[in-house]
Amino acid sequence: MTARAVLVIRRDNIGDLVCTTPLLAALRRQLPQARIAALVTRYNAAVLAGNPDVDAVYSYTKGKHRAPGESVFALYTDRLRTILALRRQRFDWVLLPGGAQPSALRFASWIGGRRLLVRGGEDDGAGPHEVEQTCHLLVRMGLRYETPAVRVMPNAAELAAIDALLAGALPQRPRRLVGLHISARKPSQRWPVERFTTTMRRLRQSEDVAFMLLWAPGSADNPQHPGDDDKAAAILAAAAGIPVVPVVTARLEQLVAAVARCDAFICGDGGAMHLAAGLGKPTVALFGQSGPERWRPWGVPQVVLQEPSRDVGDIDADEAVAAFLRLPVAAAPNR
Numbered sequence: 001m002t003a004r005a006v007l008v009i010r011r012d013n014i015g016d017l018v019c020t021t022p023l024l025a026a027l028r029r030q031l032p033q034a035r036i037a038a039l040v041t042r043y044n045a046a047v048l049a050g051n052p053d054v055d056a057v058y059s060y061t062k063g064k065h066r067a068p069g070e071s072v073f074a075l076y077t078d079r080l081r082t083i084l085a086l087r088r089q090r091f092d093w094v095l096l097p098g099g100a101q102p103s104a105l106r107f108a109s110w111i112g113g114r115r116l117l118v119r120g121g122e123d124d125g126a127g128p129h130e131v132e133q134t135c136h137l138l139v140r141m142g143l144r145y146e147t148p149a150v151r152v153m154p155n156a157a158e159l160a161a162i163d164a165l166l167a168g169a170l171p172q173r174p175r176r177l178v179g180l181h182i183s184a185r186k187p188s189q190r191w192p193v194e195r196f197t198t199t200m201r202r203l204r205q206s207e208d209v210a211f212m213l214l215w216a217p218g219s220a221d222n223p224q225h226p227g228d229d230d231k232a233a234a235i236l237a238a239a240a241g242i243p244v245v246p247v248v249t250a251r252l253e254q255l256v257a258a259v260a261r262c263d264a265f266i267c268g269d270g271g272a273m274h275l276a277a278g279l280g281k282p283t284v285a286l287f288g289q290s291g292p293e294r295w296r297p298w299g300v301p302q303v304v305l306q307e308p309s310r311d312v313g314d315i316d317a318d319e320a321v322a323a324f325l326r327l328p329v330a331a332a333p334n335r
Contacts, residue, residue, distance in 0.1 A: 003141070005035040007091040009107055010044075011062075012098050014252070014271030017047045018150050018278050019130040019298065020097050025148040026138055028053035039086065039107060046252035047275075050153035058082050086111045093117060093141060097134040117141065128293040149299040152278030158257035162247070166212075166261060169245045175208035176329065179262035179281070181272040182235065183216040183228045184312075188288035189268040191312050193231060197238040198317035199266065199324075206325060210243035212262055214255065214272065217248045264327055266320060268312055273297055282327040284320055288312040301328050 006027055010020045017040060027036050037056045038048055045059040060079045087110065094113035096104045099120065108116050117137055126136035126145070135147045170177075180200070184190045203209050213235060218227025229248070236246060249255035256275055259265065265276040265283045269290045276283050277297035285297055287306035296304050303323035307314040 003031050003034050003092045005037070005089055005091045006031065006093045006095065007037050007039060007086065007089075007111065007113065008095045008097065009039045009104050010098055011039070011041050011101070011104055011107075012044070014044050014047060015274035015295070016098060016130070017044045018152060018271070018274035020134055021047075021051065021053070021151045021278065022131050022146075022148040022298070023095075023097055023134050023137060024048075024051065024053040025151060026135060026143070026146050029146075029148075030138070030143050034092075035089075037086070037089070037091075039082070039111075044252070046256065047152060047278075049155060049253065051151065052153075053151070058086060083107070083110045090114075095137055097137060128291075129296070129298065130294050131298045147298075149280075150274065150278040152256055152275055154257045154260040154279070155253050158253050159260060161254075162257045162261050165247065166245060170210055170243060174210040174243070176210075176263040177212060177261065178203065178209050178324070179212045179214060179259055179265040179267070179276070181214045181259075181265070181267035181270075182231055183214075183272075184268040184270050184288075185226075186288060188311050188313075189270060189286070189290075191268060191286055191315065193234045193238065195313075195315070195317045195320070196235050199320050200239055200242050200244070202317065202321045203324060204242055206321070210245070211239075212245045212247055212258060214247050214249055214258055217250050263329070264324065266324060269295055276300070277302075284323045284327065286312045286315055286320070303327065 010017050035055050038054050039058045042059045042061045045057055048054055048057045060082055061075050091113040094108045094116050096118045098104055100118050117140055123133045123136040126132045131147050139145045180196060200211055215228040215232045220226050247258045259276050260279050262281055265281045267273050268286045273285050277300045280300055282301040283297045285302055285304045287304055289310050292304045303326055305315050305319055305323055
């Protein structure tokens with residue numbers, strides 16, 4: 001069947017959508033004349049901003065991500081408009097690389113399309129990684145199986161803002177600017193303050209490095225959007241004398257730009273780790289409960305650390321330093 005229009009629905013977290021970008025790249029490469037669209041959430045839409053493999057990105061807002069003062073009626077009215085706009089496009093293929101999630105299936109049913117393809121058990125054999133299993137949908141479309149690199153595009157205006165911040169904070173550029181992302185949703189993925197500060201001090205003894213400290217804003221006890229302002233303040237206080245550029249990332253676009261300006265990255269398993277992979281950054285990935293076989297950074301130099309306890313807090317700073325020193329000094333494509 002000729003594919004003139006393809007819709008990919010991915011309503012999951014940031015990392016899930018980053019791991020879907022290889023599928024989009026392969027679709028663009030093998031179906032150069034097709035219209036390729038994506039339906040995502042407002043929460044993760046910035047992952048696809050500027051991506052040349054997608055002709056259009058449609059987004060909607062989940063109820064739990066509703067902004068203060070945003071009416072439920074307006075939210076669902078906007079969602080209905082989006083569904084109707086997509087329905088009019090009469091897609092040849094609607095792909096659900098996140099599997100048979102009830103909400104995704106409902107969207108697919110409302111939008112219609114000639115063929116619906118849902119990731120399932122037959123895709124597991126492609127390999128253990130999320131990218132491998134997602135890209136196996138290509139085979140079921142009658143296309144060639146391939147697993148390109150993950151890809152994220154920083155925004156030019158956001159990059160300029162980060163550049164201005166770095167110019168003011170670091171008059172002399174170090175050999176490597178190391179990104180440290182300290183936020184994580186799950187407690188088992190949160191590295192303690194003293195591990196970050198010890199790692200910073202020991203790396204400063206070994207190399208000409210400076211650091212960019214990245215975190216989500218807010219208080220840790222916020223039930224909807226917990227943040228790490230207190231943790232960041234503690235790290236900065238303990239890191240006195242070390243060149244550190246603090247960047248609180250209130251928006252995903254800002255986080256992408258900040259990571260783009262780093263030369264290497266140290267972080268827990270999560271969305272920021274996958275963004276770093278999408279920007280080509282060598283990474284030390286600290287894993288807790290998640291399985292590295294499925295969720296490790298895709299397509300970049302990496303060292304994955306995980307303890308038998310599956311608790312990031314049990315990873316020692318010396319392990320992280322040794323892992324970082326094994327990373328290659330890569331070219332910085334996003335400088």
